Amino acid sequence: MIQNLITRTLYRATFMHTPASPFDDPAGLQVQEDGGILVENGVIAATGTYAELRGAFPTAEVSDLRGGLLLPGFIDTHVHYPQGRVIGGLGMPLLEWLEKNALPEEARLADTTYARAVAQEFTRSLLHNGTTTALVFGSHFASAVDLLFGEAERSGLRAVAGLVVSDRLLRPELHTTPERAYAESKALIEKWHGTGRQLYAVTPRFSLSASEGILDACAALMREFQGLRFTSHINENVAEIGAVRDLFPEARDYLDTYERAGLVTRRSVLAHNVHPNDRELSVMAAHHCTAAHCPCSNSALGSGLFPLKRHLQAGVHVSLGTDVGGGTGFSMLKEGLQAYFMQQLQGENGVPLTPAHLLYLATRAGAKALDLQHITGDFASGKVFDAVLVSPSPRTPLRAVFDAADSPDRLLAATFATGVQGDLACVWAGGKTVYRRELGLAALSS
Numbered sequence: 435m436i437q438n439l440i441t442r443t444l445y446r447a448t449f450m451h452t453p454a455s456p457f458d459d460p461a462g463l464q465v466q467e468d469g470g471i472l473v474e475n476g477v478i479a480a481t482g483t484y485a486e487l488r489g490a491f492p493t494a495e496v497s498d499l500r501g502g503l504l505l506p507g508f509i510d511t512h513v514h515y516p517q518g519r520v521i522g523g524l525g526m527p528l529l530e531w532l533e534k535n536a537l538p539e540e541a542r543l544a545d546t547t548y549a550r551a552v553a554q555e556f557t558r559s560l561l562h563n564g565t566t567t568a569l570v571f572g573s574h575f576a577s578a579v580d581l582l583f584g585e586a587e588r589s590g591l592r593a594v595a596g597l598v599v600s601d602r603l604l605r606p607e608l609h610t611t612p613e614r615a616y617a618e619s620k621a622l623i624e625k626w627h628g629t630g631r632q633l634y635a636v637t638p639r640f641s642l643s644a645s646e647g648i649l650d651a652c653a654a655l656m657r658e659f660q661g662l663r664f665t666s667h668i669n670e671n672v673a674e675i676g677a678v679r680d681l682f683p684e685a686r687d688y689l690d691t692y693e694r695a696g697l698v699t700r701r702s703v704l705a706h707n708v709h710p711n712d713r714e715l716s717v718m719a720a721h722h723c724t725a726a727h728c729p730c731s732n733s734a735l736g737s738g739l740f741p742l743k744r745h746l747q748a749g750v751h752v753s754l755g756t757d758v759g760g761g762t763g764f765s766m767l768k769e770g771l772q773a774y775f776m777q778q779l780q781g782e783n784g785v786p787l788t789p790a791h792l793l794y795l796a797t798r799a800g801a802k803a804l805d806l807q808h809i810t811g812d813f814a815s816g817k818v819f820d821a822v823l824v825s826p827s828p829r830t831p832l833r834a835v836f837d838a839a840d841s842p843d844r845l846l847a848a849t850f851a852t853g854v855q856g857d858l859a860c861v862w863a864g865g866k867t868v869y870r871r872e873l874g875l876a877a878l879s880s
């Protein structure tokens with residue numbers, strides 16, 4: 435007899451997601467109280483009320499998640515793998531922080547034993563915080579990037595990552611050449627791009643540390659291989675922007691250093707963009723390129739107030755990133771709240787963000803930035819089941835709000851306002867449980 439190999443689970447929960455952008459559509463947030471999500475072999479097959487789905491699939495195994503709030507897995511579109519151990523270097527602007535805090539630590543990843551431990555901590559930190567997809571700034575060492583991909587694939591994290599390449603102005607041990615950058619990246623692409631959940635992102639660190647030669651090597655990779663993503667930094671700090679202007683006298687502005695190399699596309703994600711000019715915004719919009727907003731980092735490094743309104747008015751897509759370790763941790767809830775604060779502080783120049791906007795920025799906006807909106811970011815049928823259950827433990831501040839809430843909207847607002855890692859009870863990636871609060875990650879993945 436032919437075995438029926440379909441695994442089918444019906445999740446019963448109040449769930450919320452943003453299949454459309456609340457920036458464009460006031461009805462972008464969808465809320466389902468006592469909802470049902472039917473997952474078949476890791477993919478969402480149907481959604482609706484629990485009662486409807488129970489009626490249609492009476493034999494499906496039920497996973498009862500009532501008392502919590504089920505959200506799509508978070509998507510962090512800017513986070514540095516080698517910087518998890520140097521979170522908290524406060525009190526310095528970008529260039530000093532790089533020299534004193536980040537780069538000495540990044541040099542340590544030449545040691546594969548060290549890199550393996552950091553890769554395990556990093557993937558665990560993301561998954562424990564409900565992040566199931568991340569655009570990861572890798573390491574300058576190919577061996578460390580290989581370890582990251584291996585750990586991401588083992589743990590269930592979808593990493594879009596790559597070798598970070600630079601050939602000037604960092605530290606000698608972090609420098610490479612265009613030829614070596616090309617060869618090492620190519621080997622990593624051939625091994626990891628499209629393997630399981632993993633994808634490759636071509637990653638020059640920033641124009642300050644990249645010659646035209648190395649940017650051209652990046653462009654050659656983008657031409658040679660289908661479906662690669664591109665990421666780098668842009669317009670983060672005023673001193674940085676001045677230095678880039680001096681290094682690229684021919685370029686019209688910071689964006690032009692990437693644009694001239696053909697690196698600004700709909701699969702490009704440029705982190706920060708705190709100080710863009712109007713030309714840059716209009717070119718980013720025309721090329722459907724994303725700005726990854728990192729509000730905790732922008733606050734910690736004093737980089738400035740992100741001009742979200744100007745991005746939206748110009749038509750530039752915006753996603754959210756934690757920018758660990760310039761940022762202050764792996765929580766996309768905290769990042770959403772900080773984005774909200776920074777808009778509130780801008781008065782008329784700010785965008786009044788709602789909880790629906792924050793959820794969108796933390797989920798579907800990231801999927802769109804990575805051109806993965808057909809795979810993840812919301813709970814529409816056909817998407818893989820990447821999800822996080824917010825279910826605060828008894829006697830926690832968020833549980834008090836959940837128990838008192840008279841509408842599901844209150845749950846979402848309070849989750850962003852006061853939710854922490856400990857409030858997340860379970861995380862699924864591709865339908866598999868990759869974290870359960872009671873067990874911890876190790877028990878599930880080792």
Ligand SMILES: Nc1nc2[nH]cnc2c(=O)[nH]1
Nearest residue numbers: 536639640667731757760
């Ligand atoms: N925030 C941040 N900006 C950068 N620009 C170049 N490298 C970095 C980095 O590691 N962090």
Ligand SMILES: [Zn+2]
Nearest residue numbers: 512667705757
């Ligand atoms: Zn960064």
